[in-house]
Amino acid sequence: MVSKSGFRNVSIGSTLLWITVFVVVPYLFVLVFSFFQRDPEQIVAAVFTWQNYKDIFSPVFLVVCWNSLILALGTTVITLLVAYPFAFFLGRIPERIRRILLLLMIIPFWTSSLIRTYALIILFKANGIVNGLLLSLKLVDEPLAILYTQTSVFIGLVYTLLPFMILPIYSSIQKLDLRLIEAARDLGATSGHIFLRIVLPLTLPGIIAGSTMVFLPALGLFYIPDLLGGARSMLIGNFIKNQFLTTGNWPLGSAASVILTLIMCLFLYVYFLSSRKARTSGMGEMA
């Protein structure tokens, strides 16, 4: 018992320490900086001001925010549409093939997503592999402009975040009791009815979880729009990065970070509410 609780204390303690040192403390700095003044000499000057937040709520930043939300929302919808059929298929095939497919899906995770984004550039650039293929198949006459467009940003985000959508949906589909589908068919339901009234509601927790896990990172991932979208797309993530690394305006970057965090907290709260509702309004497992 003693060694067990000792192990528990050590494992929980070390995680807490890690989070404190690398998440909580830096974040407190960000919070504090967001109320400080900019100082060209020392990065920030410890003088209280609301100015950063006033600057943030400028039309420019609101447009950035709006674009980011639209992009994140679009990414979530596309990943959902791609992931749901795949996850459904994954949950219904023989164990052996399923394990291979899951492995194939997870292997790319072992490579840095930054490197994989560079790989996308090689695929999409004017004289890249995709255009080469399209040209040689005579499907297009001149190279398509994919890179540095909104399209390539979507493709990049969807590609990177797809597994985060697939896994939670897959797990909820696996839990789906096939006998319920039989019962619905027995009661006269067509495939369409069964999907809308049985399968979809019962896999809703997976959809909500997956959407959260795609939407929130999509709001903040700055390097994918940076690399694939070029200078055209300015999103919250890029805005923050630019304030810190390019213009050197740490207080403004901090204020933007705080705003982004608040937006995410809002969505997490919505997620919490909706997943709790989805759970209490179903899922006999609780009984």
Next chain:
Amino acid sequence: MESLPIVRLQGVTKRFDDVCAVDSLDLDIYQGEFLTLLGPSGCGKTTVLRLIAGLETLSAGEISMNGSRLNGTPPNKRNVNTVFQSYALFPHMTVFENIAFGLRLKQSDKQAIRHQVSEALDLVKLSGLENRRPHQLSGGQQQRVAMARAIVNKPQVLLLDEPLSALDYRLRQEMEIELKRVHRQLGITFVFVTHDQEEAISMSDRIAVMNEGRVEQIGTPIKIYEEPENMFVARFVGEINVFDGHVVNVNNGSAVVDIHGQLFPVQNRKKAGTGDKVRVLLRPEDIQVTRDADKNGGPALSGKVDEVIYKGKTVDLVISLDAGETINVTQFFNEDQEDLVYGEGERVHVDWLYGWEVIL
């Protein structure tokens, strides 16, 4: 039973990979009857039910309903509904929504749906629980919701797949009576699957005893219990004692069978000939036990009491015969017989009344 069958199974066969679950089975199901498919697990009884429901596809044969072929008709187009062993209630819907599920697919009149659902709830005695969710109900209540959800669609045939097996003994007995009442009130055909022979006997109009994908015998509970046609039915339904013997004499409808040197007259339903080896089957309650051999004057087998099991309204005896067999005997108490209580080790003689035996 002269009427046309409502459901007719002809040469119905179902193979799963190489395993034959149902083997060219013929079965007629009549309007309004309570038919039970009884058999050990793996005998194919649930598969037969699923074939009728359309949840499995036939490997061979034909199922027809009201004279028209059902092969290939999807389950949602068949006028049958199933009560599943697992109940398969939709966990994200209330009791009301579960029961209204089938109705809402077919009609849109909300008032009519509400009326029919509350009628079905009344029938299964669950009124007032409309807004509960399945996980808030007890096993017995879930069972009733599953019943209501099926019967509210007014199917011609209701299929019940071991619906009582998950309930405890008391509740099961209660539900047996409830099921019979619902059957009477609705007047529709019930096809009930069970491995519990007591359930089958107490509820059914007819029982089809199944084994290895085939029907071994079909008939009323009394026929099945008292006149089993083969050893499987005899052994599976109730307890049975088996005596090996051979026929020494045949005379009109009766025969004389030599069992361990004792000559027993029996009814010759099997039409056995002289010299044939036969098995004489007797239910435990059909055997008489006496202390002296000559009391009844006829043939008897001697043995000694091994065990006495007092059961309240009966006493069960385990008797080992001098010839080697061990038999079970059930004796009912009645007021003018006080000497039923035998001691262990006591010497006894057993026989039976002419005609109470079955020979195979």
